[in-house]
Amino acid sequence: MRGVGILGAVSSPPSLEVSGLAFAYPDGHQALFGVDLRIERGERVALLGPNGAGKTTLVLHLNGVHRAGAGEVRVGGLEVTREHVQEIRRRVGIVFQDPDDQLFMPTVGDDVAFGPANFGVTEPELSQRVSDALDAVGMADLADRSPMHLSGGQRRRVALATVLACDPEILVLDEPSTHLDPVARRELAEVLLGLDRTMLMVTHDLPYALQLCPRSVVIDGGVVVADAPTWDILADPDLLAAHRLELPFGFAL
Amino acid sequence: MAAGHAHPLYRAGDSAVHRLPAHVKIVVAFVFVLAVVATPREAFAVFGCHLLLLAGVWVVARIPPGWLATRALIEAPFVVLAVLLPFFAAGPRVEWWGMSLSVDGLLAGWNILVKGTLGVLVSVTLAATTPLRDLVSGLSRLRVPAMVCVIATLMLRYLEVIVAEARRMRLARVSRGHDPRFVWQLGATVRSVGALFLRSYERGERVHLAMLSRGYTGTMPAFTTAPASTATWSVALLPAAAAVVCAASGYWVR
Numbered sequence: 001m002r003g004v005g006i007l008g009a010v011s012s013p014p015s016l017e018v019s020g021l022a023f024a025y026p027d028g029h030q031a032l033f034g035v036d037l038r039i040e041r042g043e044r045v046a047l048l049g050p051n052g053a054g055k056t057t058l059v060l061h062l063n064g065v066h067r068a069g070a071g072e073v074r075v076g077g078l079e080v081t082r083e084h085v086q087e088i089r090r091r092v093g094i095v096f097q098d099p100d101d102q103l104f105m106p107t108v109g110d111d112v113a114f115g116p117a118n119f120g121v122t123e124p125e126l127s128q129r130v131s132d133a134l135d136a137v138g139m140a141d142l143a144d145r146s147p148m149h150l151s152g153g154q155r156r157r158v159a160l161a162t163v164l165a166c167d168p169e170i171l172v173l174d175e176p177s178t179h180l181d182p183v184a185r186r187e188l189a190e191v192l193l194g195l196d197r198t199m200l201m202v203t204h205d206l207p208y209a210l211q212l213c214p215r216s217v218v219i220d221g222g223v224v225v226a227d228a229p230t231w232d233i234l235a236d237p238d239l240l241a242a243h244r245l246e247l248p249f250g251f252a253l
Numbered sequence: 254m255a256a257g258h259a260h261p262l263y264r265a266g267d268s269a270v271h272r273l274p275a276h277v278k279i280v281v282a283f284v285f286v287l288a289v290v291a292t293p294r295e296a297f298a299v300f301g302c303h304l305l306l307l308a309g310v311w312v313v314a315r316i317p318p319g320w321l322a323t324r325a326l327i328e329a330p331f332v333v334l335a336v337l338l339p340f341f342a343a344g345p346r347v348e349w350w351g352m353s354l355s356v357d358g359l360l361a362g363w364n365i366l367v368k369g370t371l372g373v374l375v376s377v378t379l380a381a382t383t384p385l386r387d388l389v390s391g392l393s394r395l396r397v398p399a400m401v402c403v404i405a406t407l408m409l410r411y412l413e414v415i416v417a418e419a420r421r422m423r424l425a426r427v428s429r430g431h432d433p434r435f436v437w438q439l440g441a442t443v444r445s446v447g448a449l450f451l452r453s454y455e456r457g458e459r460v461h462l463a464m465l466s467r468g469y470t471g472t473m474p475a476f477t478t479a480p481a482s483t484a485t486w487s488v489a490l491l492p493a494a495a496a497v498v499c500a501a502s503g504y505w506v507r
Contacts, residue, residue, distance in 0.1 A: 063466050086468055094466045101459040106386040106409050115467035117474030148413045166467060 013077030015041045015170045015198040016062065020071030022222075023057060031057040033222040034071065039170065044199040046209035046230060049219040050244035055202045058219065059172055062200075063092040076169040090119045093168030097175045099147070099155035108134070108150070108158050109143035115166040133165035134158075137191050153184025157191060170198040177205045206234055206247050218243055262324060262380035270314035270382045273489050274481045275391025281493045282379040288496035289371045294364040296503030303371055303499060306492045307378065314382050321377055328373045331365070338362035385409050393473070394480075403473050407460070415453055422449060 016039040024030040031054045039045050049055050060066045061073055064085040073080040075091045096102045105111035112130045121129055134140045137157040147155055156176065163171065176192070177185050189211055192199065203209050209216055209230055216233045218226040220243040226233055233239060235253040240246060247253075265271075270278075285306075292299050311318065342358025383391070389409065393402040422445045433439050481489075 102463045118468030
């Protein structure tokens with residue numbers, strides 16, 4: 001239930017609230033051991049951690065692909081349950097690591113329309129959503145193109161548009177900077193900074209986390225091991241070393 | 254969003270044929286092919302009528318015959334059978350340039366050749382005037398099961414991805430000195446086909462996840478194909494109707 005009481009107007013629920021989340025895969029492998037995380041509306045948070053730390057498992061809990069073994073996840077105050085799964089998926093926009101996985105329709109325009117159409121948006125609003133989302137990522141003139149004929153940076157931005165068109169409460173980006181050349185990387189950062197949306201960014205790219213996210217959460221071994229301003233985390237060499245994180249050569253804070 | 258997905262058989266244009274809704278064109282092409290197949294093989298003139306009708310469509314669609322001919326070559330392997338039939342079929346025979354040919358075989362070969370060629374030409378004409386994406390939405394408009402349309406849509410998109418992946422794998426093999434010239438050196442190629450299958454399977458799972466994440470529940474959102482008006486239908490069906498009349502006259506004349 002949403003907090004729409006007398007106090008409803010005063011305090012909006014946090015965009016994301018994860019409490020005591022634990023999860024084991026069917027094969028018995030325990031991936032998460034009680035994760036707590038709260039992201040307020042409008043925050044941009046980086047989710048850091050070594051491979052196998054449980055980052056992706058956590059992300060797949062946010063939109064109900066995995067169901068919590070224990071604990072709960074709330075998105076904009078709505079609990080992730082079987083009944084709400086469609087609304088949850090609208091609220092949580094995941095941009096996957098490989099745009100080729102995300103862009104499965106014959107044209108860019110069709111692909112951007114896929115999400116909102118599934119969530120019940122109909123013409124003429126649908127076309128408006130598509131052009132707005134493509135505008136927001138600077139790809140408005142490519143609606144008729146096949147994703148196959150786009151550059152890596154363009155594909156990444158179109159993948160972002162496919163999610164923006166659903167008007168999500170929180171954007172979840174999985175390794176947004178992989179396979180991008182430096183210019184495309186900077187252009188994507190500019191697009192992301194201009195969006196003014198709640199954002200959770202899973203990444204190994206620590207300078208990118210610093211550039212985009214004021215706050216970082218480190219997850220390792222299925223628990224949150226640090227939650228602090230990104231600068232403070234990256235300036236703590238012992239913390240980084242303990243969790244297989246490392247600034248690239250030549251970087252120091 | 255008419256531009257859609259370019260493919261080698263598509264010839265961009267803005268003719269009346271190009272502008273017809275895809276589902277109308279599919280029905281017309283289907284009826285036309287049925288009429289061709291139903292034409293009795295001895296009704297030689299009728300096949301000429303079919304070709305004339307088709308040529309009329311090409312004129313309207315502004316497709317040069319040479320362009321069509323090169324793409325119709327896909328038929329070549331099937332023609333071989335048609336050419337062999339007159340030599341090997343049984344029944345009464347005729348002498349022609351010193352060769353003994355079977356009358357039945359000649360007719361059977363002609364039957365395959367003419368119907369195959371006309372069928373291929375109809376298909377190429379449809380493909381030349383309709384982007385793939387519209388073909389799929391046309392099929393879904395014609396109530397082809399949603400799952401078939403979903404599979405066709407995804408195939409359109411991922412065929413290129415998989416081909417690109419196969420090319421990269423081949424490059425990686427060749428770069429390490431692989432040069433399969435003999436059958437016993439094919440092992441590495443065969444194994445990479447297996448690897449490609451696994452990779453494609455894994456990609457399939459990731460794509461499904463991405464679809465679920467954007468609210469996919471098993472049905473593709475309706476494609477934006479408007480229903481065709483009765484006027485459009487009746488004009489578009491004219492060549493198909495003419496072909497049906499031609500085919501019927503074939504029986505009557507015989």
